[in-house]
Amino acid sequence: xxxxxxxLEYRFDEVPPAGHLLMLSLQHVMLMFVSVGLPIIxxxxxxxxxxxxxTLVALSxxxxxxxxxxxxxxxxxxxxxxxxxxVCGPSYLSLSLSAxxxxxxxLMRGMIIVAGLVEMALAPLVHKLKQVFxxxxxxxxxxxxxxxxxxxxxxxxxxxxxxxxxxxxxxxVIGMVSLxxxxxxxxxxxxxxxxxxxxxxxxAGWLLALLLDPEYRHALAVIQHSEMFAIPAPGPEFRxxxxxMDMVLPFVVIAISGSLKSFGNLLAAQKISEPHLEQVDFSPxxxxxxxxxxxxxxxxxxxxxxxxxxxxxxGLAGSTKVLSRWIGVAAGAVFVLLAFCPKVxxxxxxxxxxxxxxxxxxxxxxxxxxxxxxxxxxxxxQRKTFIVGIALFFGLSTAFLPxxxxxxxxxxxxxxxxxxxxxTILAVVLNLVLNLDRIVARLLERTAKGG
Amino acid sequence: xxxxxxxxxxxxxxxxxxxxxxLSGCTSRYDDLDLSAYEFRDTRNLVRFxxxxxxxxxxxxxxSLGYFRDNYTRYNTSDRYLxxxxxxxxxxxxxxxxSLEGRNLSEVTDIHxxxxxxxxxxxxxxxxxxxxxxxxxxxxxxxxxxVPKSSCLFKVKTPEGIExxxxxxxxxxxxxxxxxxxxxxxxxxxxxTAGAEAIDELSDPRYGRNYRDVRVFAFFRDxxxxxxxxxxxxLMQLRLLECRxxxxxxxxxxxxxxxxxxxxxxxxxxxxxxYQRAPVRKCLYLRKTALGPRELFVGxxxxxxxxx
Numbered sequence: 001x002x003x004x005x006x007x008l009e010y011r012f013d014e015v016p017p018a019g020h021l022l023m024l025s026l027q028h029v030m031l032m033f034v035s036v037g038l039p040i041i042x043x044x045x046x047x048x049x050x051x052x053x054x055t056l057v058a059l060s061x062x063x064x065x066x067x068x069x070x071x072x073x074x075x076x077x078x079x080x081x082x083x084x085x086x087v088c089g090p091s092y093l094s095l096s097l098s099a100x101x102x103x104x105x106x107l108m109r110g111m112i113i114v115a116g117l118v119e120m121a122l123a124p125l126v127h128k129l130k131q132v133f134x135x136x137x138x139x140x141x142x143x144x145x146x147x148x149x150x151x152x153x154x155x156x157x158x159x160x161x162x163x164x165x166x167x168x169x170x171x172x173v174i175g176m177v178s179l180x181x182x183x184x185x186x187x188x189x190x191x192x193x194x195x196x197x198x199x200x201x202x203x204a205g206w207l208l209a210l211l212l213d214p215e216y217r218h219a220l221a222v223i224q225h226s227e228m229f230a231i232p233a234p235g236p237e238f239r240x241x242x243x244x245m246d247m248v249l250p251f252v253v254i255a256i257s258g259s260l261k262s263f264g265n266l267l268a269a270q271k272i273s274e275p276h277l278e279q280v281d282f283s284p285x286x287x288x289x290x291x292x293x294x295x296x297x298x299x300x301x302x303x304x305x306x307x308x309x310x311x312x313x314x315g316l317a318g319s320t321k322v323l324s325r326w327i328g329v330a331a332g333a334v335f336v337l338l339a340f341c342p343k344v345x346x347x348x349x350x351x352x353x354x355x356x357x358x359x360x361x362x363x364x365x366x367x368x369x370x371x372x373x374x375x376x377x378x379x380x381x382q383r384k385t386f387i388v389g390i391a392l393f394f395g396l397s398t399a400f401l402p403x404x405x406x407x408x409x410x411x412x413x414x415x416x417x418x419x420x421x422x423x424t425i426l427a428v429v430l431n432l433v434l435n436l437d438r439i440v441a442r443l444l445e446r447t448a449k450g451g
Numbered sequence: 452x453x454x455x456x457x458x459x460x461x462x463x464x465x466x467x468x469x470x471x472x473x474l475s476g477c478t479s480r481y482d483d484l485d486l487s488a489y490e491f492r493d494t495r496n497l498v499r500f501x502x503x504x505x506x507x508x509x510x511x512x513x514x515s516l517g518y519f520r521d522n523y524t525r526y527n528t529s530d531r532y533l534x535x536x537x538x539x540x541x542x543x544x545x546x547x548x549x550s551l552e553g554r555n556l557s558e559v560t561d562i563h564x565x566x567x568x569x570x571x572x573x574x575x576x577x578x579x580x581x582x583x584x585x586x587x588x589x590x591x592x593x594x595x596x597x598v599p600k601s602s603c604l605f606k607v608k609t610p611e612g613i614e615x616x617x618x619x620x621x622x623x624x625x626x627x628x629x630x631x632x633x634x635x636x637x638x639x640x641x642x643x644t645a646g647a648e649a650i651d652e653l654s655d656p657r658y659g660r661n662y663r664d665v666r667v668f669a670f671f672r673d674x675x676x677x678x679x680x681x682x683x684x685x686l687m688q689l690r691l692l693e694c695r696x697x698x699x700x701x702x703x704x705x706x707x708x709x710x711x712x713x714x715x716x717x718x719x720x721x722x723x724x725x726y727q728r729a730p731v732r733k734c735l736y737l738r739k740t741a742l743g744p745r746e747l748f749v750g751x752x753x754x755x756x757x758x759x
Contacts, residue, residue, distance in 0.1 A: 041758060101721060155759035164625065164755035166493045166530070213628050216483070230595040382534055406728045413728065 009195075010324035012082055024322055025330035027199045028085055031312050031363065031386065032068075032335060033348045034156075034356045035087035036061065036265030039305050040349065046100050051235070056337040057349075058232035060088050065335030067295025067307050071288060072328025081290025082269035083317045083328040085335075086295050089308025090152065091261065091418070095254050096305060099247055106240035109300045113252045114243065116297025116306075118255035119262075125291035126263065126282055128369035132151045132428045136375045136384055138280060141264040141424050142271060143371025144395065146364040148261070148420040152397060153364055172211045175354030178205025182362045186319055195320050197358060205355035219350050226343040238303040253414065255296075258308055259423040262292045264420060265309040268367060271374060272318040273325075315363025318370060387430040395423025421422035480506075485581070487729040488629040490756050493621060497531055498582055500601050501619050504533050505605035512609040519544050531619045532592070538614050540568040547592045563598050570659045575606050575616060579636040583618075586630070588663030598622040599663055601630070618662055626665065627688045628717070631736045631753040634660035639740045639749050639751055646744060654678050669749045672707070677742070680752060696720035697730040706737040707748060714738070715716060719755065731757070 010016050016024060039060045042051035066084035074081025092115070099108040133141075157179070159171030185193050193200065209216040265279065266288040274281070288309070295307045313331075316322050338344055353389030375388070399419050400403055405412065416422050432439070486495045486675040504526070507515050519526055519533065523546050532547030540557035557568045567587050574583040583604040586617050587625060588597045602620030612715040637660045652658060653667055661667060668680035674692040681689065690705040702720040709716045715738045719731035737750035 001469040011492050021556050097732075098721070098730075101696070101719060162491060163759050165491050165756075166496060168492070214481075402728060403726045406724070406726055
């Protein structure tokens, strides 16, 4: 039995058989599809048409698909070579909307290209981070990647579309059943059941939703009006690329924040894919960040929404122990193909929100625990207690107390944005400050030796 | 080989299941009920709730009042309660406040002095208001403070040939874009039928289609105001066409130019919020009509739903 279980797990450089590769990539595609909600939300917020939404979804999927292929294929100079697919980045939503309001899609495209180029420029600097990212901070960052999806996953599990709207008991049941099926399949399942635990949980949740809630059944009718195959045809509103100087700074800040998030994701992917590494290997991470920036810039060129590495998919890979990077390549290819199939896009976008929420929670659990295990894997002392504790207090407070930070001084507002970047920055700074005596002693020692 | 066959079977099964899903088109008892205009689930639930009750009344007639009375708890939840009136505003059934049953409420006004029964009867006749929405101030059963309320109503002709209306409302309702559309479309219709005489009625803050902070305003192509969106009198000259939002976008100017090629526009803009890091999104709904020889733009501004 153990042999069978092992035979269905793949190391990051192994190539699974074609059928298995297809099914495993579909499992990742289902999770990647969560992000397709972003272009739809975006369209609603700028009051554009359904045709606009379909085009934006298709272009964003193209960018995310190509980005996933580049990220996972492991070609020279670019791409981490880990199973780390790209999806539409939620961190860019708010600023993309600001750009679209100020200068419509051409300005959004231009500013996304700027953000992508900034991310690419930051990539070569990553090896300099070796000193400031000791193991326990790497663990903290990985845990924060999981923690940062809590808000999105829980609101989705409860089926919430807008702030303050009604919650239905059916949605809670659907979400919980879906989550428990995933967890039970992962813990007690064997062979296929374990490897496809996410797909099984999603199917169970979706089926239950169709049985329990007429709204989900009724929504399926719109599939009939979609075409099976269509080439994305951007309208005149997509034409042109504009830039605006006053928007450069916010986009640079979000690009740095996005780079930090991808840095955390890539660290987690490395930890899962190559657990034997005693120290972080910064080479694939640098190439991964380069690929991430390139994909973001590509999204701007194509006219889609900015893309980012997906924490949930890394969590899924870790929980199933199926780590082959070729699954990332295949998932990217499937995502590109799906961009030409409006009927399938519409069908998948009708997946009940509670099922999506359950999937993100399932993957997020793994990220959080991997991070904590990593964090406490080395000897602990009081300095680390305060570095991690204070960073967590203030980092998490940005999620618990958004109103407080909305009214805080400009300087604090700039740096205290979201849990992941805030915790990371604080941990790095505190690590330097609270170890100042050791750093000075080391410098003095080196000087003395030199003398 | 056996393993590949299993893979193939699983893949085929999934694809077949997905195909079934693609081909499935389902029907429901709400097929005739168009809820696409509403963004909030609370609003859609309320319309369905009233619609279901209207179907019972339509089929069973006044004898169904007994059924409604036997099921007070079903028709009085923490979110809403049902009521039924005849067209003379005599209360036939009230799940939230049963003591009102048998009383005539035609003269009842809310705290702003608006006659609720009159607003309801107007809404039921309004072709721009398919679910007869009315907005007023009421109070929750058992409480002692006023709450803003939005009610939706259906007119029903019972098998006995009696016309009644059935409705329910929600306290602290969400601001639906549809409510702004109803207000503006109704105002445009009124201007097109009554001309300048309609302006006094629309300028009155108690105008029935205004609700909470959403009010109908009007201006000419050169930007001069006929009905101000912010103040009643001309304390200061508001240059709408030059107004810019938080990101420098000119919503009025852009909406007016877009109206050259279409009948109505929704224009999103951003405003600063004290309680949120990012600016809050609002929406301008604008239509073009004529007042005498001059082009007139009629609109209203409403909030947009915030992501969870």
